Amino acid sequence: MAGHDTSKKHTDFVTWNLSEWAAGLRYEHLSEDAIRCAKLFLFDSFGCALGGSQQHDVQMMLDHARAMGGADTCTVFGSGFRTDPVMAALLNALCIRAMDYNDIYWKADPSHPSDIIPAALSICEMNGLSGRDLILGTVIGHEVEMRLAEFGDPGVREYGWHHAAITCIASPIVAGRMLDLPPDQIQQAIGISASPSMCLGAVTAGKLTNMKNTVDPMATRCGVEAALLASRGYSGPEHVIDGKEGLVHCFEKFGGKFHVNILTDGLPRSSSDHCKIIDCGMKSFPIEALSHAPLTAMMKIVKERDLDPDAVQEIKVEVIARAADILGDPAKYRPTSKETADHSLPYSLAVGLVDGMVTPLQFKQERIDDPGLIPVMDKIKVVPNDEFEALFPKFQPSRVTITLADGRSFDARVDVPKGDPRDPMTEEEIAVKFDALGGEVVGADTCGTLRELIMNMEREESLGRLFELMTGTKTPAHA
Numbered sequence: 001m002a003g004h005d006t007s008k009k010h011t012d013f014v015t016w017n018l019s020e021w022a023a024g025l026r027y028e029h030l031s032e033d034a035i036r037c038a039k040l041f042l043f044d045s046f047g048c049a050l051g052g053s054q055q056h057d058v059q060m061m062l063d064h065a066r067a068m069g070g071a072d073t074c075t076v077f078g079s080g081f082r083t084d085p086v087m088a089a090l091l092n093a094l095c096i097r098a099m100d101y102n103d104i105y106w107k108a109d110p111s112h113p114s115d116i117i118p119a120a121l122s123i124c125e126m127n128g129l130s131g132r133d134l135i136l137g138t139v140i141g142h143e144v145e146m147r148l149a150e151f152g153d154p155g156v157r158e159y160g161w162h163h164a165a166i167t168c169i170a171s172p173i174v175a176g177r178m179l180d181l182p183p184d185q186i187q188q189a190i191g192i193s194a195s196p197s198m199c200l201g202a203v204t205a206g207k208l209t210n211m212k213n214t215v216d217p218m219a220t221r222c223g224v225e226a227a228l229l230a231s232r233g234y235s236g237p238e239h240v241i242d243g244k245e246g247l248v249h250c251f252e253k254f255g256g257k258f259h260v261n262i263l264t265d266g267l268p269r270s271s272s273d274h275c276k277i278i279d280c281g282m283k284s285f286p287i288e289a290l291s292h293a294p295l296t297a298m299m300k301i302v303k304e305r306d307l308d309p310d311a312v313q314e315i316k317v318e319v320i321a322r323a324a325d326i327l328g329d330p331a332k333y334r335p336t337s338k339e340t341a342d343h344s345l346p347y348s349l350a351v352g353l354v355d356g357m358v359t360p361l362q363f364k365q366e367r368i369d370d371p372g373l374i375p376v377m378d379k380i381k382v383v384p385n386d387e388f389e390a391l392f393p394k395f396q397p398s399r400v401t402i403t404l405a406d407g408r409s410f411d412a413r414v415d416v417p418k419g420d421p422r423d424p425m426t427e428e429e430i431a432v433k434f435d436a437l438g439g440e441v442v443g444a445d446t447c448g449t450l451r452e453l454i455m456n457m458e459r460e461e462s463l464g465r466l467f468e469l470m471t472g473t474k475t476p477a478h479a
Contacts, residue, residue, distance in 0.1 A: 008239070008243065010184070010187060010238040013187075013238045013239050013241065013242055013243055014241050014242050014260050014263055014264060015187045015190045015191065015238050015239075015240065015241055016183065016187050016238065017263070017264045018144060018173055018186075018190070018263060018264065019173065019176070019183040019184070019186035019187040019190065020183040021264070021267045021269070022140055022144075022173045022174075022176065022177045022183075022186060023176075023177060023181065023182060023183045023186055024269075025136065025140060025177070025268075025269070026136070027132040027133070027135065027136045027458075028271070029268065029269060029270055029271060029273075030135070030136065030139055030268070030271060030275065031268075031271045031272065031273065031274075031275060032271070033275075033278055034139055034268070034275035034277055034278060035135055035139075035458065037275075037277045037278050037280075038135045038138045038139050038142075038277055039135065039454060039455050039456075039457050039458075040425075040427060040430060040455075041103055041113075041114055041117075041138060041142070041277065041280065041282075042117065042134070042135075042138060042454050042457060043427070043430050043431075043434060043451065043454045043455060044102065044103065044114070044282050044425070044430050044433065044434070045096050045102055045103065045114040045117055046077070046096075046434070046438075046450065046454060046470060047430070047433055047434030047435075047437045047438055048095075048096050048097075048099060048101045048102045048114075048437060049077040049078070049092060049095035049096045049470070050077065050078060050095075050434075050437050050438035050441045050442060050470065050472070051098075051099050051101065051360060051436075051437030051438065051441070052078075052094065052095040052096060052097065052098035052099050052101075053076075053077050053078020053079060053095045053098075053441060053472060054078065054440075054441060055098040055099060055338075057094065057098055057210045057213065057214065058078070058091070058094050058095055058098050060210070061090070061091060061094055061214075062076070062079055062081060062091065065081065065083055065087050065091060066081065068087070070083040070084040070086075070087050071083070071084040071085075073085055073088070073125075073126050074088035074089075074121075074122050074125045074126055075088065075125060075467040075470075075471070076088055076091045076092055076095070077091075077092050077095045077467075077470045077471075078095060078441060078470070078471070078472045079471070079472065080467075080471035080472070085122035085123060085125075085126045085224055085228070086122070086221055086224050086225045086228070087221070088118070088121075088122045088125075089118045089119055089121070089122040089175075089217075089220050089221050089223075089224040090118075090217050090218060090220065090221035091118075091217075092117075092118035092121055092122070093115050093116075093117075093118040093119075093216065093217030093220040093221070094213065094214060094217040096114055096115060096117065096118065096217075097112065097115050097213045097214075097216055097217055098213050099286050099342075099360060099363075099437075100213060100283075100286055100287060100288060100342045100343075101283050101285075101286035101360070101433075101437075102114045102115070102282075102283065103280050103281060103282050103283065104280075104281050104282070104283055104289040104419075105142075105145070105146050105149055105279070105280045105281060106149070106289055106290075106393055106396075107146075107149050107150040107155070107393045108149060108150055108151070108152040108153060108154055108155030108157075108158075108393070109148070109149040109150075109152060109155030109156055109157050109163050109166060110149065110157060110163050110289060111145050111146065111148070111149040111163050111166060111167070112163075112216060113141055113142040113145040113146060113170075113277075113280060114142075115167060115216040115217060115219075115220055116141035116142075116145060116167060116170055116171050116174055116220050116223070117134075117137070117138055117141060118217075118220055119137070119141065119171045119172075119174040119175040119178070119220050119223050119224050119227075120133070120134055120136075120137025120138060120140075120141065120174050120175070120178050121134065121137075121463070122175070122224055123137075123175055123178035123179055123224070123227075124137070124178060124463050125463050125464075125467065127178075127179075128462050129178065129462070129463070130460060130461050130462060130463075131457035131458050131459065131460030131461075131463065131466075132457075132458050133178060134457060134463065135457055135458060136177070137174050137177060137178050138277070139275055139277050140173060140174050140177055141170055141171070141173075141174040142275075142276055142277035142280055143267070143268065143275060143276045143277065144169070144170040144173050144174075144263075145166060145167060145170040146276040146277075146279065146280060147262055147263045147276065148166035148169060148170060148263065149163065149166060150259075150262050151258050151259050151260060151262040151263055152251070152256060152257075152258050153256065153257045153258065153259060154256060156247075156251060157201060157322075158256075158322075159201075159251060159254060159256065160200065160201040160202075160205075161198065161199060161200060161201050162199040162200060162201045162203055162204060162215055162216075163199075163216070164197065164199035164215040164216045164218065164219040165197070165198045165199050165219075165247070167216050167219035167220060167223075168193045168194050168197035168198075168199075168219040168222050168223060169190055169193070169194050169240075169241065169247075170223070171193060171219055171220045171222065171223025171224065171226075172186070172189035172190050172192065172193040172194075172222075172223035172224075172226040172227050172230075173186060173189070173190060173223075174223065175189065175223050175224045175226070175227035175228075176189045176227040176230065178227075179227055179228070179231055181227065181230060181231055185227075185230040185231060186227070186230070187238050188230040188234065188235050188236045188238070189223070189226040189227040189229070189230035189236065190226070190236065190238075190240060190241075191235070191236025191237040191238055191239075191240045192225075192226035192229055192230060192234060192235075192236035193219075193222045193223045193225075193226035193227075193236070194236075194240045194241075194247070195236055195237060195240060196222070197218075197219050197222050198247075199215050199219070203215050204326065204343065205326075205329075206329060206331045207331045207336075207340055208331075208337065208339035208340040208343055209337075209339060210339065212339045212343070213339065241260070241263075242258075242260050248260065278421065279421050280421070281417075281419050281420045281421055281424075282419040282424070282425045282430070283419055284417070284418040284419045284425060284429075284433075285348070285358045285359075286342060286358070286359065286360050286363060287342045287343070287348050287358065288326070288327060288342060288343045289396075290319065290320070290322070290323035290326065290327060290396060291323075291327055291343075291345055291348050292396070292417035292418070292419070293319075293396045293397065293398035293414040293415065293416075293417045294317045294319060294323075294345060294349065294398040294400055294414070295348050295349060295352055295358060296414045296417050296418060297398055297399065297400040297412040297413060297414040298315065298317075298349050298352060298353065298400045298402070298412070299352055299358075300412045300414070301400065301402050301410050301411070301412050302352075302353060302356075302402075305410055307402065307404070307410075309353045309354050309376070311404050311405055311406070312353065312376075312379060312402055312403075312404060312405075313379065313403050313404055313405045314379050314380075314381060314402075314403045315349060315353070315379055315380045315381070315400060315401070315402050315403075316381050316383065316400070316401040316402075316403070317345060317349065317380060317381065317382045317383070317398065317399075317400050318383055318384075318385040318388065318398065318399040318400075318401075319345075319382065319383075319384065319385065319388065319397075319398050320384065320385070320388045320389055320392045320396075320397070321384040321386075321389060323345070323382075323384075323398075324382050324383060324384040325384075326343065327343060327344060327345040327382065328345050328346065328382030332344035332345065332346055332347065333346050333377050333378070334374070334377075335347050335368055336368070336369075337365075337368070338363045338364075338365070338368065341363055341368045342363055345380065345382050346377040346378075346380045346382065347368070347373070347377060349380050349400075350373050350376035350377045350379075350380060351367065351373060353376060354372075354373065354376060359436065360436070360437065385397070385399070391415070395415040395416060396414075396415065396416070396417060396420075397413065397414075397415045398413065398414055398415075399411060399412070399413040400412055400413075427455065431447075431451055434447055434450070434451065435447045438450070441472040441473070442469065442470070442471070442472055442473060443473060446469055449469060450466075450469050450470070453465060453466060453469065454466075
C-alpha cells in the first residue's frame with residue numbers, strides 16, 4: 001500500500017493531521033453541547049475515581065509509587081499522594097478505571113475515553129492551567145479515542161488485541177496539547193507512545209487479573225511521558241499508524257481494513273461543529289459494557305413480575321457472539337476476583353437476581369466468594385444470537401428469557417442500555433452515582449461541593465480546589 005512508502009514526508013502521515021488539529025484547537029472552538037458533555041463526563045469520571053481510590057489494586061499501585069519516589073508535582077485522587085506527572089496520570093487513570101464503572105464507547109473497538117482525562121489533569125496541575133484547559137483536553141481525548149475505536153474493519157479487538165492499543169495514540173495528543181507543543185512535537189509524542197504500547201487482548205480473556213483495568217491507564221501514562229520527552233526533542237516514528245510496519249500495515253496482513261479518513265474527516269474546528277464526546281455513553285452498572293443490556297432486560301422482568309429467585313429454573317441470555325465469548329466462557333461461571341466477576345454475565349445476572357441490584361457492593365470479595373451464588377450462576381445459559389450480529393454496534397441487542405419451575409416463562413429484549421446517548425444519564429442520575437461512590441471517601445457535603453465545581457469547571461482558574469476536594473478524609477490500609 002502507498003502508506004508504506006518510506007520516502008513520504010512527515011506531513012503525509014495521519015499523525016500529522018491529528019497533531020496539527022489538536023495544536024490549533026481552542027476552548028472557544030467548542031460548542032456549548034460539547035462543553036456541557038465534557039463536564040458531565042468529568043463529573044461521572046471523578047465519581048468513579050473516588051470509588052476506585054479505595055480499591056485494592058489502586059492501593060497496591062500507590063504503595064509501589066511511594067516506594068519509587070518522584071517529584072512532588074501532581075496530586076492523586078483519594079489519597080492526596082503527591083508525585084510526578086507521569087505516575088500521577090497512571091494512578092488517577094487507574095482510580096477512574098478500577099471499578100469498570102466509567103464511560104464506554106463501543107464501535108469496531110471498545111474504548112473508555114475517560115481513562116485519558118488524567119493525561120490532561122497531570123499537565124494542567126503541573127503547569128497551573130485552568131478548568132477550561134481541562135475541558136478542552138477532555139474533548140480532544142474523547143474525539144481521538146472514539147475515532148480510533150471506529151476506523152478498524154474489524155477493530156483490533158477482533159484480532160485478539162486490547163483497546164489500550166488505541167489509547168496509547170490518543171493520550172500523547174492530549175498531553176501534547178496541554179503542554180502547548182507545536183504539531184511536529186505532538187506527532188513525535190504519538191510515535192514515542194505507540195511504539196512500545198500495543199497491548200494483547202489476553203488481559204480480558206479467561207481468568208482476569210489486575211492488568212485488566214491497568215493496561216489502559218498505563219497507556220495514558222505512556223502518553224504523558226511521551227509528550228514530555230517530545231518537548232525535549234525526543235523523536236518517534238511519524239508513520240506509526242499508517243506507514244511501514246505501523247498499526248494499519250500490521251493488521252492488514254491478516255485481512256483487516258482500516259479507514260484512515262475516519263480519523264480526520266470532519267474534525268471539529270469551530271463551535272458549530274459536532275464533537276464526538278456527545279456520542280459517548282456512561283455506565284449505570286459497574287460491569288463490562290456488553291453486560292448492561294442483558295442485565296437491564298433481566299431486572300425488568302424480575303421487577304415487573306416480582307419474581308422469587310428460588311422459583312427460577314433457567315435464565316437464557318441471547319447476545320452477540322463476542323459478548324458470549326468474553327462474558328460467558330467457563331472462567332466466568334466461577335469468578336474468584338472482582339476483575340473476573342465484573343466481566344461475568346453469569347455472576348452479574350445471578351447476583352442481580354438474588355440481591356435485586358447490581359452496585360459496587362455486589363463486587364466486594366465476600367459477596368463474590370458466596371457459594372450460594374454458584375447454583376444460581378449454573379441456571380444461566382449464555383448463547384450467541386446470529387440475528388443480533390447485524391445490529392451491532394448501532395445497537396447492543398440482548399434478549400433474556402426466564403423460565404420458572406412451574407413451566408411459565410417471561411422474556412424481555414433491550415437494544416439500548418441506560419447511559420447510551422439515546423437514553424443518557426442525567427446530571428441528577430450521575431449525582432446519585434457520584435454520591436454513592438464518593439460519600440464515604442470525602443463526605444456527602446463535599447460531594448455536593450464537587451458537583452457544583454465540576455459543573456462550573458470553566459470558572460476555575462486552576463485545579464487546586466478540585467484536587468483539595470478530591471482528597472479523601474479516610475484512606476484504606478495499604479496492602
